[in-house]
Amino acid sequence: xxxxxxxxxxxxxxxxxxxxxxxxxxxxxxxxxxxxxxxxxxxxxxxxxxxxxxxxxxxxxxxxxxxxxxxxxxxxxxxxxxxxxxxxxxxxxxxxxxxxxxxxxxxxxxxxxxxxxxxxxxxxxxxxxxxxxxxxxxxxxxxxxxxxxxxxxxxxxxxxxxxxxxxxxxxxxxxxxxxxxxxxxxxxxxxxxxxxxxxxxxxxxxxxxxxxxxxxxxxxxxxxxxxxxxxxxxxxxxxxxxxxxxxxxxxxxxxxxxxxxxxxxxxxxxxxxxxxxxxxxxxxxxxxxxxxxxxxxxxxxxxxxxxxxxxxxxxxxxxxxxxxxxxxxxxxxxxxxxxxxxxxxxxxxxxxxxxxxxxxxxxxxxxxxxxxxxxxxxxxxxxxxxxxxxxxxxxxxxxxxxxxxxxxxxxxxxxxxxxxxxxxxxxxxxxxxxxxxxxxxxxxxxxxxxxxxxxxxxxxxxxxxxxxxxxxxxxxxxxxxxxxxxxxxxxxxxxxxxxxx
Amino acid sequence: xxxxxxxxxxxxxxxxxxxxxxxxxxxxxxxxxxxxxxxxxxxxxxxxxxxxxxxxxxxxxxxxxxxxxxxxxxxxxxxxxxxxxxxxxxxxxxxxxxxxxxxxxxxxxxxxxxxxxxxxxxxxxxxxxxxxxxxxxxxxxxxxxxxxxxxxxxxxxxxxxxxxxxxxxxxxxxxxxxxxxxxxxxxxxxxxxxxxxxxxxxxxxxxxxxxxxxxxxxxxxxxxxxxxxxxxxxxxxxxxxxxxxxxxxxxxxxxxxxxxxxxxxxxxxxxxxxxxxxxxxxxxxxxxxxxxxxxxxxxxxxxxxxxxxxxxxxxxxxxxxxxxxxxxxxxxxxxxxxxxxxxxxxxxxxxxxxxxxxxxxxxxxxxxxxxxxxxxxxxxxxxxxxxxxxxxxxxxxxxxxxxxxxxxxxxxxxxxxxxxxxxxxxxxxxxxxxxxxxxxxxxxxxxxxxxxxxxxxxxxxxxxxxxxxxxxxxxxxxxxxxxx
Numbered sequence: 001x002x003x004x005x006x007x008x009x010x011x012x013x014x015x016x017x018x019x020x021x022x023x024x025x026x027x028x029x030x031x032x033x034x035x036x037x038x039x040x041x042x043x044x045x046x047x048x049x050x051x052x053x054x055x056x057x058x059x060x061x062x063x064x065x066x067x068x069x070x071x072x073x074x075x076x077x078x079x080x081x082x083x084x085x086x087x088x089x090x091x092x093x094x095x096x097x098x099x100x101x102x103x104x105x106x107x108x109x110x111x112x113x114x115x116x117x118x119x120x121x122x123x124x125x126x127x128x129x130x131x132x133x134x135x136x137x138x139x140x141x142x143x144x145x146x147x148x149x150x151x152x153x154x155x156x157x158x159x160x161x162x163x164x165x166x167x168x169x170x171x172x173x174x175x176x177x178x179x180x181x182x183x184x185x186x187x188x189x190x191x192x193x194x195x196x197x198x199x200x201x202x203x204x205x206x207x208x209x210x211x212x213x214x215x216x217x218x219x220x221x222x223x224x225x226x227x228x229x230x231x232x233x234x235x236x237x238x239x240x241x242x243x244x245x246x247x248x249x250x251x252x253x254x255x256x257x258x259x260x261x262x263x264x265x266x267x268x269x270x271x272x273x274x275x276x277x278x279x280x281x282x283x284x285x286x287x288x289x290x291x292x293x294x295x296x297x298x299x300x301x302x303x304x305x306x307x308x309x310x311x312x313x314x315x316x317x318x319x320x321x322x323x324x325x326x327x328x329x330x331x332x333x334x335x336x337x338x339x340x341x342x343x344x345x346x347x348x349x350x351x352x353x354x355x356x357x358x359x360x361x362x363x364x365x366x367x368x369x370x371x372x373x374x375x376x377x378x379x380x381x382x383x384x385x386x387x388x389x390x391x392x393x394x395x396x397x398x399x400x401x402x403x404x405x406x407x408x409x410x411x412x413x414x415x416x417x418x419x420x421x422x423x424x425x426x427x428x429x430x431x432x433x434x435x436x437x438x439x440x441x442x443x444x445x446x447x448x449x450x451x452x453x454x455x456x457x458x459x460x461x462x463x464x465x466x467x468x469x470x471x472x473x474x475x476x477x478x479x480x481x482x483x484x485x486x487x488x489x490x491x492x493x494x495x496x497x498x499x500x501x
Numbered sequence: 502x503x504x505x506x507x508x509x510x511x512x513x514x515x516x517x518x519x520x521x522x523x524x525x526x527x528x529x530x531x532x533x534x535x536x537x538x539x540x541x542x543x544x545x546x547x548x549x550x551x552x553x554x555x556x557x558x559x560x561x562x563x564x565x566x567x568x569x570x571x572x573x574x575x576x577x578x579x580x581x582x583x584x585x586x587x588x589x590x591x592x593x594x595x596x597x598x599x600x601x602x603x604x605x606x607x608x609x610x611x612x613x614x615x616x617x618x619x620x621x622x623x624x625x626x627x628x629x630x631x632x633x634x635x636x637x638x639x640x641x642x643x644x645x646x647x648x649x650x651x652x653x654x655x656x657x658x659x660x661x662x663x664x665x666x667x668x669x670x671x672x673x674x675x676x677x678x679x680x681x682x683x684x685x686x687x688x689x690x691x692x693x694x695x696x697x698x699x700x701x702x703x704x705x706x707x708x709x710x711x712x713x714x715x716x717x718x719x720x721x722x723x724x725x726x727x728x729x730x731x732x733x734x735x736x737x738x739x740x741x742x743x744x745x746x747x748x749x750x751x752x753x754x755x756x757x758x759x760x761x762x763x764x765x766x767x768x769x770x771x772x773x774x775x776x777x778x779x780x781x782x783x784x785x786x787x788x789x790x791x792x793x794x795x796x797x798x799x800x801x802x803x804x805x806x807x808x809x810x811x812x813x814x815x816x817x818x819x820x821x822x823x824x825x826x827x828x829x830x831x832x833x834x835x836x837x838x839x840x841x842x843x844x845x846x847x848x849x850x851x852x853x854x855x856x857x858x859x860x861x862x863x864x865x866x867x868x869x870x871x872x873x874x875x876x877x878x879x880x881x882x883x884x885x886x887x888x889x890x891x892x893x894x895x896x897x898x899x900x901x902x903x904x905x906x907x908x909x910x911x912x913x914x915x916x917x918x919x920x921x922x923x924x925x926x927x928x929x930x931x932x933x934x935x936x937x938x939x940x941x942x943x944x945x946x947x948x949x950x951x952x953x954x955x956x957x958x959x960x961x962x963x964x965x966x967x968x969x970x971x972x973x974x975x976x977x978x979x980x981x982x983x984x985x
Contacts, residue, residue, distance in 0.1 A: 070973065070976055070977050070985075071973075111873075133899075136890065137891050144889060151936060152936055158937065162933075167925055171922045174921055177899070178915060181914070182906060185907060
């Protein structure tokens, strides 16, 4: 089992989607239970990943299967600390989204559950592929269930949103495909470790860098290619939003870490300022954009863009620190912060979208003005909502704080100006989040929508408890998570310090 | 005098001639009640032909009739898929033909004659054999397009096809005559493809040779249906009975690839530096035009026609690399395309019935509610055509793009990539119609109860997924044919 652990994790949900589909619309309860059991099984199996030894070699649990012999493509899988953390997050969120959609999805629930399982398996595949072509296949294949998910169970403008999502992200990633094929010409392999060691001229690196950057920047998404995200989030069903925010955005930043850092370190260092500036724009400008939103989901979507700005800032800050100051320690801290922020944002944004879903299921509106005084009708819900809101604005003790603090700390030693701008997030983030809480939760009940709200069901409570445990655990005691990723981050910082020219 | 060796080399073709004559006779003498058995007889005939092709395949390239006929691995692959897909088309066609009272021996015999033309064409070792095969394929195709002669569109389509095809055939012949002439200036005139290969080295009329090449390219472009020689394609696709469209979309494209490879590489391989840029230009035009025009189509068959134009652009991408890797990628692509289009048309054929062609894209509205399995099969075909991993179509695209980059044509690969995401929209649109729209009141979607049709269609569409997950053996087969 341990030799094929990663394969098992990928294929269990994907193959599991077949019986769920076969359960058919006639037996929705069977489909739901099957899906839940499969996600729980996947999560339990993924716990074995904790055997990952941070002091051992960087890539562990390696699996190699010859796939296309004539092309030298191997189906290779392996994990480092970062992938382990992301996979665990994926399998955990996987259970929660199935739980969250239990009763809500009444239209063809078996197909919905199958989509969820497919997404989970494909996302796990993205996180453990160590062959560029395998990575690309998973990276793109994720779009298929996502397209169906938003298009079938989404809101009124779902077709527009889902087409936009598909075409945007597909467009970005085909440039990455060209970059990969170019690398294949040089190296005759798609193996990431070999590609990382491949010497490349600066000109080549620059082209490859932008090829990769377009693909991943759209996925993250970074300003100015973020416009698909608010649309997709607003129209997606709750489960789709949670997958999008919690895991799908992370494959963009994960890709940066896997491709840009090791393969094009010199171009990365040279153009790091572009990404840093765009990240700061995301943090400040998109924060302001979030402030004026009237739709709750849009607000959280924009706040996701701002928070992901922190991740890209942390990653590319490392270039500045290592290349200009030789400050490996601070670079590691910034990178570490970015990674923690990825995990934290996964749980926090997932929780925020689940909360909005809980309210939406009762009122069928997402407009902030339709709410007010929800706390009077749903006190326990208010408790969770405030908790996640606090995590969203980075309150110490919640997971949101850890990553942001580390990134700001690292950026201060690179340039106090960058730190200053990055710190704005604490103010703006608190602004839009607290104002949202104020308008939705507090005050007297003013609208009919709220008056008819019923308290949370046990199922909803359990889902939110799941998110809350994760958010608090990382916030209170980040040490295990940091330790898990420590050696992998150190390895990354080493890789980006190498001059390949 | 033909020797026994010649006859043995030609055995599959000779067998097919005999078999098709038998079918004609059976059709004439069978009682009407027994006619339906022609269907199964024809399928068995094709399967036996596949067996003869594979079992008798010599390890080394064999030639017969003084090099007129070549039996190599490229021909083997093309023949196996041509025969197999024709059998698939028979299975797809039966309910359609019965519903429209078109069922009869002439459909089967014409189809087998057409596939015989394909077999002769892809095995041609001589300009004459090439034209012989092409003529047999074309003549049968005209008749097949006009099979439903009482309807309005088919005869119109057949006439268009006939006139334009005759023009293109004339161009091809004219080009061949120039090449023949050029080979005679400074040497012995020859029609043999292998001998034509070195004509450039000795001919005293190189310009005539190049002019001949250009004229032949027009003919090849027409058969492939690449822009700007694509005008016939949408009308023929639209007007022909859907099973015939399936045949033209799948099997004829295999033949067109064989034609292009035989003429360009086997015959004119020495001139590759001249025809490479020409093919690249044709590829660019097809990729851009096919994808852009497909976006605005509302008729599924016309959309598929423009999609064919763009896909043939990808085939040219591989061919224009002019390397064994490029040819094998192009062959891989054309096989992939044949399977994809057969699956897409297959779903359409399952849903048609007398009086309802199911050819507007809007006819697929809400298919997921009525027939989720058929909708899923169509989804596989569409994502595969769009080139989304892990489906088969994606890997075929990767291979031709890689071949283009390998041949230092990065710009062409980028054109191909840009075309891929322009083309994405209309495939996604079909999925949108099937999955996101609700069926209109009164629109009754019926799925044919024909078991063999459903089984074969399911295998066809699932093959797109299976081959997407494991395409190594097929690639190895294609590469071995070109000695990669």
